Amino acid sequence: MKAQNKIYRTNFSLITAFLVLITVTLIIAIFISYKLTSKYVENEFASKKIEVLEQTIRPYNDFFFTKIPEITSYQGFLDSASAANYSATVFSAYPFVRKVLFYDIQIGNPKPGNPDGISVKTIYRYKPKNGGIAGVKDMSSAADDDFKQMALKLNTFISVADTSRLPTQDEIFKTFYNVNPDKISYVNIPRREDIRIYRALLRNKRNDGFGKQNMMTFSLDPHFLKVDNTHRELYQEVTIQPVVYDPLDVAKEKVITEAALPGAFSNFKLYFSSERSHLDKEIDRRYLPIGAILLLIYFFLVLISYLIYRNLNVNLKVFKLQYDFINNFTHEFKTPVSVIKIAGSNLRSDAELSERQRKHYGKILDEEADKLNELMNKLLSFTQLENRSIHVKREEINLREFVKSYIDTFKIKYPDFKLEQQVEVTKFNSDPVLLGSVFQNLMENAYKYSHPGKKELFITIKQEKRNIVFSFADKGIGMEKNEQGDVFKKFYRIENQYNQNGSVGLGLAFCKELVNFMGGTIALNSKINEGSTFIVTLPMEN
Numbered sequence: 001m002k003a004q005n006k007i008y009r010t011n012f013s014l015i016t017a018f019l020v021l022i023t024v025t026l027i028i029a030i031f032i033s034y035k036l037t038s039k040y041v042e043n044e045f046a047s048k049k050i051e052v053l054e055q056t057i058r059p060y061n062d063f064f065f066t067k068i069p070e071i072t073s074y075q076g077f078l079d080s081a082s083a084a085n086y087s088a089t090v091f092s093a094y095p096f097v098r099k100v101l102f103y104d105i106q107i108g109n110p111k112p113g114n115p116d117g118i119s120v121k122t123i124y125r126y127k128p129k130n131g132g133i134a135g136v137k138d139m140s141s142a143a144d145d146d147f148k149q150m151a152l153k154l155n156t157f158i159s160v161a162d163t164s165r166l167p168t169q170d171e172i173f174k175t176f177y178n179v180n181p182d183k184i185s186y187v188n189i190p191r192r193e194d195i196r197i198y199r200a201l202l203r204n205k206r207n208d209g210f211g212k213q214n215m216m217t218f219s220l221d222p223h224f225l226k227v228d229n230t231h232r233e234l235y236q237e238v239t240i241q242p243v244v245y246d247p248l249d250v251a252k253e254k255v256i257t258e259a260a261l262p263g264a265f266s267n268f269k270l271y272f273s274s275e276r277s278h279l280d281k282e283i284d285r286r287y288l289p290i291g292a293i294l295l296l297i298y299f300f301l302v303l304i305s306y307l308i309y310r311n312l313n314v315n316l317k318v319f320k321l322q323y324d325f326i327n328n329f330t331h332e333f334k335t336p337v338s339v340i341k342i343a344g345s346n347l348r349s350d351a352e353l354s355e356r357q358r359k360h361y362g363k364i365l366d367e368e369a370d371k372l373n374e375l376m377n378k379l380l381s382f383t384q385l386e387n388r389s390i391h392v393k394r395e396e397i398n399l400r401e402f403v404k405s406y407i408d409t410f411k412i413k414y415p416d417f418k419l420e421q422q423v424e425v426t427k428f429n430s431d432p433v434l435l436g437s438v439f440q441n442l443m444e445n446a447y448k449y450s451h452p453g454k455k456e457l458f459i460t461i462k463q464e465k466r467n468i469v470f471s472f473a474d475k476g477i478g479m480e481k482n483e484q485g486d487v488f489k490k491f492y493r494i495e496n497q498y499n500q501n502g503s504v505g506l507g508l509a510f511c512k513e514l515v516n517f518m519g520g521t522i523a524l525n526s527k528i529n530e531g532s533t534f535i536v537t538l539p540m541e542n
Helices: 003-046 049-074 079-091 139-143 145-160 169-176 193-203 276-348 353-385 397-413 432-448 509-519
Strands: 097-107 119-130 132-137 177-180 183-187 211-220 235-242 254-260 269-274 395-398 418-423 425-431 456-463 467-474 521-527 533-539
Touching: 003 049, 003 254, 003 276, 049 079, 049 183, 049 211, 049 254, 049 269, 079 097, 079 119, 079 132, 079 211, 097 145, 097 193, 119 139, 119 145, 119 521, 139 145, 145 169, 145 177, 145 183, 145 193, 145 211, 169 177, 169 183, 193 211, 254 276, 269 276, 276 353, 395 432, 397 418, 397 432, 397 456, 425 432, 432 456, 432 467, 432 509, 432 533, 467 521, 509 533
Parallel strands: 418 456
Antiparallel strands: 097 119, 097 211, 119 132, 177 183, 183 211, 235 269, 254 269, 395 425, 456 467, 467 533, 521 533
């Protein structure tokens, strides 16, 4: 038993070590995974700004690459009215465009006052007004740098352009666009035959007529861009600020990043800021499923450990029950066998025995043989009950006489055993042998587990509805509540000073099997040092 206990203690130690290991692993995993989640969110805070930037400048890109080139489709024939209509569509679709200058350009022979041969015929200025558009003629912008730069670029292009092919995108952006902070200028792209005509005019090879071109300058205000914050879980606030914006009083609990705006908005940037607590909430939200999975794995491993522990514990209890059974059963057999052997040796001895001695040894042999027979019968009966190989032989029992006979027997056997009865039912149909076995075991149990001087048992029999209730109330040592469910198990013994010898652990288990076999139930109420009450309920008819 000691070696076996050592094995189980080793196994329990291994389970404990395993639990400690997975707990430590869980703590480390929680810490590392939280740190990785935090790092991932912080990296997203720095990288997802590009998505917000792309969504925010999408209208600008559409304006730059789609709306502005529509001017070319007019092939230089825009007038004040058609330019006003075009500007109205621009103001409506792109609120960040705050002003449009329309230049009606002429290309002719170079003159002393116009050496480039490119001049402005008229200029109109358009602005949004009350959901509509306001336009006025404004020649004051004829000398602006915007027009001069575009005129120079157009002159150069016409002089060197290869009219055998279409201009490349790079040539288009370099020649027909002029992008400055808050301003974009654009000249419509002439056709190849127009370029040949313009080149002849600029080189004084033709003196007839003029070429017409259109130029528009768009004044932009980035503050009218609609910021599309597609990642509110990361960015609490996204604003448009000048590139030089760098506040010195940024709170330490704030996290910031920025992204430069392109093209005509290059002197501005998107400024992203969030409270540290806002990012912490996002980290917690993303970490929640990870933590839940870790805890689920942990509890799964704990459950496996518990099942292993329970299995080991059950095996230990079974082993202990088997060990106790063999030990006690051996003791129960050993004592009668030893007594029989001694009595037999004395009978075989050469010394002459008196009649009294022979009768004494004969009585001893008879009593010890009865003990062995009773023990064997109990085991055999238990096996038969479990296998349902015996039959109930019902007959009418006079309960008053039945109880009195057992009380008289126990008073002779145990003179110090105080027995009382209260029988409210006289007749009962049952198997007297099986019922007697229940009485025998419960009465023996009451005597055995009572303090000296307090060996008392009160037996009551009464009828409740269609049942007969037998109550055996003693004033014995009682038992703990957690043991009351185990006392009806085979080979189970309560460890106390009253149970060191002479118990195999079959008495109450045998009673339970008997009662169940007879179609009834057995229950127990017990308190430490106050006593126990066994209640047997049997049906009046079965």
